[in-house]
Amino acid sequence: MSEPLKVAMPKGRIFEEAIELLRQADFALPSEFDDSRKLIIEAPEANMRFILAKPMDVPTYVEHGVADIGVAGKDTMMEEERDVYEVLDLNISECYMAVAGLPGYEKTDINPKVASKYPNLATQYFKEQGEQVEIIKLNGSIEIAPLVGLADRIVDIVSSGQTLKENGLVELEKMVSITSRLIVNPVSYRMKDTRIDDMVERLARVVEEDDA
Incomplete structure (x- = not known):
């Protein structure tokens, strides 16, 4: 058997929804996915290995070839601009x-x-709006x-x-809609194109059926 296809996924909601998609696409995944706290989970029947990471780290794993494939939010993709295929x-x-x-709140100069x-x-975003602002990067609870x-x-x-409501904040402007994307390492796509294309096609069918 060939080496496992390595898949990086974020923990939490995206992971749960992505695993459900894979199961709907008839990938044989172990039941331990549902309650495991492991960071690396083997799925021998599907010949896959899953790496669980923080959402912002998934594109990094894929870009550097630690993972062949990853699932990442479009927000992360736009922020990180990694060398991967979406x-x-x-x-x-x-x-x-x-x-x-x-x-x-009212805008001031x-x-x-x-x-x-x-x-x-x-x-x-603010550059496109023609507004000059000072950006402060935070990693934790932004609402504070x-x-x-x-x-x-x-x-x-x-x-x-x-969360905004509970902290007394209101939405001022909607910027862009976000969904999760399947991303691929460019080298992996050349070396494992048949397996990756098969995975993409099977998932695409499930996505289309869910949207119908």
């Missing part, structure tokens, strides 16, 4: 990027500050920034909007 929109974990702030986990994406005066606004992922 081959399929899996249409899972739907959400969107938005600008948020305190109710009644006095050194506006924006906090975000996505400094590159935020910088590009306007509450403590660190920033006037934030740029972050919005799913239900509940």
Whole structure:
């Protein structure tokens, strides 16, 4: 048997939805996926090895060839700009990027500050809007920034909007819709094209059926 196809996936909601897609595409995955805390999980019947990582790290694993394939949010892809192929929109974990702030916020010309986990994406967005702002990169709870005066606004992922509401913030501008994508290492695509194409085709059929 050939070596396992190595797949990098983020933990949490995206992982759960991606695994369900793979099962619908008839990939034989072990039941331990559902409750395992392992960071590397073997799926011998499918001849695959799964690497569980933080969402922002998945494109890094794929770009450097540690993983052949990965599942990453479009937000991460736009922020990281990694040297990988984006081959399929899996249409899972739907959400969107938005600008948020305190109710009644009004734009001023006095050194506006924006906090975000996505400094590159935020910088590009405000540049396109013709607004010059100072971007402050945060890794943790972005919502706290306007509450403590660190920033006037934030740029972050919005799913239900509940987190914003619970922290007294309101959505000011919707930026871009986000879904999770299947990404591939360029070298792996040349060396394992038959297996990767088969995986893409099987997943694409499931995605199309779910959208029908």
